Amino acid sequence: MIEIKDLHKSYRMGSNSLHVLKGINFKVDDGELVAIMGSSGSGKSTLLNILGMLDGADSGEYTLDNVPIKNLSETKAAQYRNKFLGFIFQSFNLINYKSALENVALPLYYQKVPRKERQEKAMKYLDRVGLKPWATHLPSELSGGQKQRVAIARAMAAEPKVLLADEPTGALDSKTSYEVMDLIQKINDEGNTILVVTHEEDIAHMCKRIVHLKDGVIVEDKKIEQVRAEQYV
Amino acid sequence: MFDRDVWQEIFNTLKTNKLRTFLTGFSVGWAIFILVMLLASVNGMENGFVGQFNDDATNSIFVRPGTTSKAYAGFEANRRIQLKNDDLEYIKQSFPDDIEYISARYNANATAKYKSETGSYFVQATHPDHQAIEKTLVIAGRYINEADVVNKAKVAVIGRKVAEDLFKTEDPLGKFVEFNGLPFRVIGIFTDDGDDNAERRIYAPISTYQRIYGNTNDINMIALTYNPTYDLTKALEFSRRLEDLMKRRHKIDPEDQAGLYVWNYAEAFENISSFTAVLKGIGIGVGFLILISGIVGIGNIMVFTIKERTKEIGVRKALGARPRQIINLVLLESVFITSLSGFVGLFFAWIILAGVGPMFQTPAFSNPSVNLSTVVTATIILIVAGVLAGLIPAMKAANVKPIVALSDK
Numbered sequence: 001m002i003e004i005k006d007l008h009k010s011y012r013m014g015s016n017s018l019h020v021l022k023g024i025n026f027k028v029d030d031g032e033l034v035a036i037m038g039s040s041g042s043g044k045s046t047l048l049n050i051l052g053m054l055d056g057a058d059s060g061e062y063t064l065d066n067v068p069i070k071n072l073s074e075t076k077a078a079q080y081r082n083k084f085l086g087f088i089f090q091s092f093n094l095i096n097y098k099s100a101l102e103n104v105a106l107p108l109y110y111q112k113v114p115r116k117e118r119q120e121k122a123m124k125y126l127d128r129v130g131l132k133p134w135a136t137h138l139p140s141e142l143s144g145g146q147k148q149r150v151a152i153a154r155a156m157a158a159e160p161k162v163l164l165a166d167e168p169t170g171a172l173d174s175k176t177s178y179e180v181m182d183l184i185q186k187i188n189d190e191g192n193t194i195l196v197v198t199h200e201e202d203i204a205h206m207c208k209r210i211v212h213l214k215d216g217v218i219v220e221d222k223k224i225e226q227v228r229a230e231q232y233v
Numbered sequence: 234m235f236d237r238d239v240w241q242e243i244f245n246t247l248k249t250n251k252l253r254t255f256l257t258g259f260s261v262g263w264a265i266f267i268l269v270m271l272l273a274s275v276n277g278m279e280n281g282f283v284g285q286f287n288d289d290a291t292n293s294i295f296v297r298p299g300t301t302s303k304a305y306a307g308f309e310a311n312r313r314i315q316l317k318n319d320d321l322e323y324i325k326q327s328f329p330d331d332i333e334y335i336s337a338r339y340n341a342n343a344t345a346k347y348k349s350e351t352g353s354y355f356v357q358a359t360h361p362d363h364q365a366i367e368k369t370l371v372i373a374g375r376y377i378n379e380a381d382v383v384n385k386a387k388v389a390v391i392g393r394k395v396a397e398d399l400f401k402t403e404d405p406l407g408k409f410v411e412f413n414g415l416p417f418r419v420i421g422i423f424t425d426d427g428d429d430n431a432e433r434r435i436y437a438p439i440s441t442y443q444r445i446y447g448n449t450n451d452i453n454m455i456a457l458t459y460n461p462t463y464d465l466t467k468a469l470e471f472s473r474r475l476e477d478l479m480k481r482r483h484k485i486d487p488e489d490q491a492g493l494y495v496w497n498y499a500e501a502f503e504n505i506s507s508f509t510a511v512l513k514g515i516g517i518g519v520g521f522l523i524l525i526s527g528i529v530g531i532g533n534i535m536v537f538t539i540k541e542r543t544k545e546i547g548v549r550k551a552l553g554a555r556p557r558q559i560i561n562l563v564l565l566e567s568v569f570i571t572s573l574s575g576f577v578g579l580f581f582a583w584i585i586l587a588g589v590g591p592m593f594q595t596p597a598f599s600n601p602s603v604n605l606s607t608v609v610t611a612t613i614i615l616i617v618a619g620v621l622a623g624l625i626p627a628m629k630a631a632n633v634k635p636i637v638a639l640s641d642k
Binding site for chain 2: 049050054075079081083093095097102107109110111115154184185
């Protein structure tokens, strides 16, 4: 599903450049649930940005679902993001004047799905995260866990190939974190490929594979025995 | 463009920033208000001018003799020029294709008497063509005709005011009125769009009056209208030819401005048109300058809004919004605020003009109003202004990197 070969990325900081990613090689198969771990400055956010086509790499190859991702125009990148990727953010990033349902429907709007169909589909995904009764509520009327579930529904609404979660539990207490992880595990059980960036050990162990980043290189990449979040809920 | 979601977003931004929207919108509304008021004023002036001139046919030319100011062809300066019947015939024969109507004028004053009523009036003795040149509107009876001129008939067409003064409630048609002791039969009554004085006038056949005044051939003035298909250049060219010919005939130096006056309405009309066009241009210019400050205001506020919504725009981009869609959203919002506030300004200007406008009825200024073309112009200006105001903010918005969605600052 995802294939990365010898990926390099550096940032210019005035006169000197900061080499953030120093040759990443990495492959994710269909249906995997991968945790990307690392301390701050390890390059995990940069890697996620590149995976999410929010940023470009300096050199190396990136193939997503057999499509080479390289030199994309803004418009093309927007199209690919919409088609291939679903984002889950640490701070949820719901649009505060739109109801839960409209937030979920937003990626479909950018896919030019007709309004009625959009609403039906959004409602289906909202139901899947258990928030159907909250469809007409604004984000400000929802709890943190609920907001993140709406965000997950939004990420899934466009039926992307890969879900990218950037510290999805970073802003949540541990109980809610487990609820969210439980949901992510269930979505993964249905065959969706998910990448989770986290610095929390327990969250990482709820995935099926952990990739450790340090100083811009992968220092460890191992399959693990998944801890089910269900038992903590 | 007529997407519910887009409008929902626009209304939301406006709703959350009511005061800000109002204040920015006000500057644009005010600018349009001033622009429309200025244009309406110019319009009013134009109406006033045109109204004053409409009294006569707009394709008319008047030839009036003067006194020469230069010696020429053996004649000394200060020679009085006198037009005669021959001149009229000469012009008629020289320009058969250029002339539509032509008439001589012989002016006199008459003390008119009917029964016990008397009054002093200005008598203009003319040819039948004069009716068309002066646009005289006969409301009863008829105007002077060829037979009257040939027979030197003592007939008169009197103004409405003359009829009121002398005949009171009687019907003047067919009655005899004395002009300086000579009986004239009233054959018609006319009205005139000009002032009351124009209706205190009497028309009589030219030949009749020439005979009364010592069997003269003199005429005071020649009035004519040129071929109505002529445009301004052709009309001016014709009046120049006419002037040259008449000056040669009367042996006046071609450079002598005082010997003969050929006065062309087209020229005067052209002057007024260019005058009001300049005023209109100034009006639009001033309005535009004010509008620019409004545009800058809206652009400024939009930049601010975009800054506030940077994160939201980043999220939208991460979710697959194309730069185009973001630009459209911002531009539409800008055009919407600009147009809405502009139309409010236009509406207020229209209300004021509709209320106050009809009160202005002076010769130089009448009925200032907003016409459809002003509204259409204003609409186009507003849409363009809105696009201009939104352009920089929209580009700023389109350049927002979707990465900002991930940063939690």
